Amino acid sequence: MTTATQFEQFNALCKEAGITPTQQRLVIWQTLTEMHNHPSPEDVYVRVKPQLPTVSLATVYKNIHLFIDTGMFREVSMHHGTLRIETNSALHHHLVCRKCKSIFDLDAKQLSGFPIPQSLPDGFVAEQFSIDVLGLCAACRKSKP
Template sequence: MVKEDLSTILKEKGFKVTPQRLAIYGMLKSTKSHPSIDMIYNSLKDDFPTMSLATVYKTIDILKKLNLVQELNVGEGSFRYDANVAPHPHVICYKCHRVDDVDEMNFEELIEKVNKVSDYDIKSQKLYFYGYCPQCKGKDTVS
């Protein structure tokens, strides 16, 4: 999505279009690192020295409400954010807490099986795998 599209969506939903909001979303769209609020703030504070941490929190809240980012709870005491809102699993490193997408996997069969076994009508899913990333595996892996 380009900045003009985000501007249109924000305006249509009654939110102000600000350079900070555009930059926060742009940063999320351009990375696969699944940053936390602090990581987002630290990556943009030099370009926006008057931007507060509260601005990042408020913007992320708006982007979540608009279904433009998803919140990931990867078990490290804070959330991570992903601008890829299509259903997809993530893999998380126990040691360095790196978070990666697991692309090109179809979980339709699993969702259908869960529907059948549970008698639920599944509407969404989040799937996390945990292990050691390529840089951490082989090192001392005691968590």
């Protein structure tokens, strides 16, 4: 159920993002704020469907991307699309451009002595770290749009 304040908050967010507030967007946004895990578009769709029986999966996709592009939500991984093989066996970070999704290596001597946290929840055993620095590469900074 959407409260009045949530509705106002959503309208304010849309104004800020420069997008039209619609019923579908409200329900999708509201659903996302209620989910505290890392849902896929399909997950969102099945939760939205009962409230908007005529909604299309394509609409869910379109609006999720809209939310991400306007900064209302983030995606978990900036490089999820296709399988990429790591050919650099040295310890290093990644620079990931959020626009063109290209990946640059960043040598990380600083990381060599990184203290592994001992108390990870749920019996999780850590083996390795992977650090992404997200931002904009030089090429994408130049091309404004």
